[in-house]
Amino acid sequence: MGPQSTEVETPRLAAAKIGSDVGLLLAKLHATGSLLNNKALADYGLRERSFSVLTLACSGLEPTQRELADFLSLDPSQVVSLVDDLEHRGLVKRAQGKQDRRAKIIVSTTEGRRIHNKARAALEVCEETQLAALSEEENVQLRALLKKALWG
Amino acid sequence: MGPQSTEVETPRLAAAKIGSDVGLLLAKLHATGSLLNNKALADYGLRERSFSVLTLACSGLEPTQRELADFLSLDPSQVVSLVDDLEHRGLVKRAQGKQDRRAKIIVSTTEGRRIHNKARAALEVCEETQLAALSEEENVQLRALLKKALWG
DNA sequence: AAACAATCGTTGACTTTTTCAATGATCCGT
């Protein structure tokens, strides 16, 4: 085997004009990243999605399910499933909305924060792996550009 | 209403630490982009995936289905479906592999190239819309970073 | 204050997408 297992070679097809298509590049990087992330999160019984929900529950921002759906680009019914799962496992709790009693606020439990810390550490290793070809400066640049593209 | 309909506001939750998570940023930008792209491509009976296959078929690189699967991060059986569809509509043809008779090379038809040109133009408008918040230089930078992250 | 439309979370049905194992044909190394 080669010197490092994460070796990548530029595929022949990258030469095509579509190799610069932003949509495709995003899809590909997202796909390979998800694979790595989900593999790493499996140790904690999480996936990318449930980890995102858990993270936001741990953030202190007290998100409603609707906000989670909007922010994570999910259907509200998908959020129900994700929160159900996390709640059954005692990582998260549903609390009544403060101004709006229809809304439910998702907050983390102590155990939820414990798991989240471990999972986050594992994920950071993943990101480093995925963006290994980028310098630290480029890494920061990429995040900034993605954020700007999303929210100006 | 605002001056432009594509107005975006930074959501409250973006303040969370996860708002800088590369995985999430990629997922979100990819999600919103796919929505726009698929809507634009619908006029030509295409979706993001079939457009990618068609593009590579038009590239002159004579990709095999296996190469398409690898490059597009798809299961080989998904490529079969995509090519079936494009072939039934006369946009693409399966040709026998040159060195390898197991492999099938996907090449575009005249009609395929005609549709592709139209679709590509529509997609370029989409990309401009999606990356409207970025300057031309940042746009180029983003592409470069994504490519580098993928293939070094 | 009564009536109305709109929103939140939830459920369930439905479709699409993804994943995976098995198959015949072909290639490659021995």
Added chain:
DNA sequence: ACGGATCATTGAAAAAGTCAACGATTGTTT
């Protein structure tokens, strides 16, 4: 020529996504 690997393909099973409807609650209009 044999054996193991790879290609495209099929079909089945699992997962994910979409969508309409509902009760509860909110904000708005009259």
